[in-house]
Amino acid sequence: MLKRLAVCLSLVAGVANAQDRPVVATVNYPLAWMAERLGGDALEVLFPVPEGRDPSFWRPGLSKIAAIQQADLIALNGAGFATWTTRTSLPRSRVVDTSAGFSDAYIATQSVTHSHGADGEHSHTGTASYTWLDFAQAAQQAEALAAAMKRRMPELGDQIDAAMPGLVAELTALDAKARDALSALKGTTILATHPRYQYLARAYGLDIASLEWDAGAMPDDAQWQELQDIADQTGAALLIWEATPPDGAMNRASEIGLKSVVFSPLATRPSDGDFVSVMQTQIAVLVE
Incomplete structure (x- = not known):
């Protein structure tokens, strides 16, 4: 009986710990990958875009927006990526624009309107948004994300500090390759x-x-x-x-x-x- 009770308590504790993990919501896979690398098992990463949809132009429903708004940190790509974020109220204190530090290096684009399946008609206007395809810029985005995570989740500071050098080294090596x-x-x-x-x-x-x-x-x-x-x-x-x-x-x-x-x-x-x-x-x- 005592053994069964111990097992039950262990399971309850495990669920509680999972629920207590801080949450980082991201708008694309590169940022989700970076957050996963930085936070490890101590972090829950929310990347709610359905398979087969374009994260640039996907529009979340109300339930997904509510989940994103409740995250401890909301990681944006910036440069016009994920257009829904400009039309949705997000808690400013919990938002980080990971490319803001090199916004002067954004690439301007021409305006072209066309359709993207279920995501509907859209325009490529103003700014090229796939910033991480310059892998040196991707490393800067990782650094901005890590700094924001440490501010919002100081309990993960040691974990982030331990993971950050390896993450930057991988992106630096990819840039060199x-x-x-x-x-x-x-x-x-x-x-x-x-x-x-x-x-x-x-x-x-x-x-x-x-x-x-x-x-x-x-x-x-x-x-x-x-x-x-x-x-x-x-x-x-x-x-x-x-x-x-x-x-x-x-x-x-x-x-x-x-x-x-x-x-x-x-x-x-x-x-x-x-x-x-x-x-x-x-x-x-x-x-x-």
Whole structure:
């Protein structure tokens, strides 16, 4: 009887401890990954974007907004990412804009309106928002996140201090790897199916011309002709897909003379691996 009571008390204590963990809400996978690395098991990370949805333009329902508002810290990407955050009341004292420290280095973009499936019609206006694709900037975002976590969750200070050097070292090594490997592509034009890669291009000296194709959709005849025309004009031989395209799309691109590579910006959680391991693999495939 006493043994059963001890087991029950242990289970109750475990549930209580899980519920007592501080919560960090994030708007994209890179920030979720950073928070997980910094807080370990002592932290609950809330990344509520459903699988298959674009975190840039996804709009949470009322229940998810309520959960985010109650988090101990709300980590934003900044640079216009997650547009819903500008139209929702969030507790200012618990919000950190992780890219604010390099806002003077944001890249301006042209305004283009199109549809993104269930996320509806939207415009790419004002600012390129995939800041973490410059991995040195990603390291700065990790530092901003760590500082905010320590302010809001001082009880995790030792855990964060212990994890931070390793996290920054991984991102610094990834930056160096990208700088070395992608130098092989300098002087050539790369085509991309969607305007996600501005910071990758600037950081690593690449010339990337972007189309406006919806991720996961088969291009229509007019889009294929546009691709043909741009390839002819630029001499491009490489096409980056934001996500795996429908069957036959890569073969069609090959007929135009383009090698296809899927390079996910990792705004959403990958099915395997983590931020660094997936990026390492994608960089290697890009230069094969």
